[in-house]
Amino acid sequence: MGLFKENPFGHILFLKKWLIRILGIMTHQRYKRFNKLEIEGSEVIRNLPDANVLFVSNHQTYFADVVAMFHVFNASLKGRDDSIRNIGYIWNPKLNMYYIAAAETMKKSLLTKILAYAGSISVERTWRSEGKDINRKVKFSDISNIGKALEDGWVITFPQGTTTPWKPLRKGTAHIIKKYKPVVVPVVIDGFRRSFDKKGLRVKKKGILQSMVIKEPLEIDYEDESFESIIEKLEYAIEQHPSFLKVISEKELLAYEEENEARRYSAKS
Template structure:
């Protein structure tokens, strides 16, 4: 109970002004808090509250959410935690993570109780493609809920491209890790079994975060590619959190990349072969 109550204590302001710092301890609602990028946290909490109700219905009522490994989340520190997951839709995946994280903040277990929306876990961020988050009003609103925007060097407008690597991306992820939890989809695409991008390994080497592997399933069957429209209701959505770990000082980029591929279950030859066969059948109209 005491540990749960600590989740609701305000964070002291990072300032040399002793008066402002003292007052920040009384800021239970986080009215004067800002994220590492200067955005007001009150706005973020408001967006999570408003968007949380309809999205709760979509993932936990219209569909069946099954969560494993919640016990690992309850033992994590408030900062420098890096969730790495496979990816199935643009928005439904990360929205579900937000619900689970907020639910855990309140001390709940596998079943979601949406009263957590009144005081969500706000210091959560997620890595997203800049081009995706700039398309339309809803993505722009979701972006304010904690998106770390990255310009992909290998993909744009659905086409393979080659352009300079976005060097600011790693710095921004590092800033977010210093303040909270970050969700990353290291394949950088919703296509299954795509290669792991080495940028994730660089971030891990630079920040030495606690890494929490996540494997999700069912989202591609339940929602369209954006995750904003149903394809089929009453689908089981599974989110499996695996045991947290940290890499050692002798880890290499190649070694970390291979480890990521394995722990988010994107390196199984039989599954890759099956997926490629299904794609070929779809092309032939079978």
């Protein structure tokens, strides 16, 4: 790699590699010692092509979710089976990996700007800005940048656009899938909301059992399947379809939370 070689967004890969290394070392214990991360689906990661892969996930914190994915994906590519043990996997990370984030979030501080350089595709939200509901048109440059990232490598997206569970998915994700025809890989996460603050920067509780399930790629008819059908398929795949609320009662949800609270101590081992 040339010292000043750049990715399609003008980021110097040598610098990006060192940022990922440093951030990886700084955050590893958040998923390995302070909390326990259970992983399923490492073999799915190893069987994916090097580019044009779209990971679609539910969302629980601003940053802890995607940082965990950087750990898990890189560990999987280095032969770890459902584990992030031995952080040596971060020494040569996959550099063509990106995540979609709100532009206003990524501009707020020096830390978020550093996180952005590590792989963010910053987009302008069309429905909310600075805590207020808005209604503005999608920027074509944002869609183009997502396509550029897919052409170069892997992209992680959180199509609900919020850390609040059970919210409907944004239809823009279906438009991206129809337009660029990526391999679509669902990811389901849990436990991050309980273990981190909303931003995902501070450990709120220790000993929480976190989980990440990487599912097999979805079968999608890019030409003939409707946007609505794709969105519904995604909602089921990341377990955020409204029907899940009908089969999981409020009492069961409360019991689930209490169970995880009890398991937080056993997870320390």
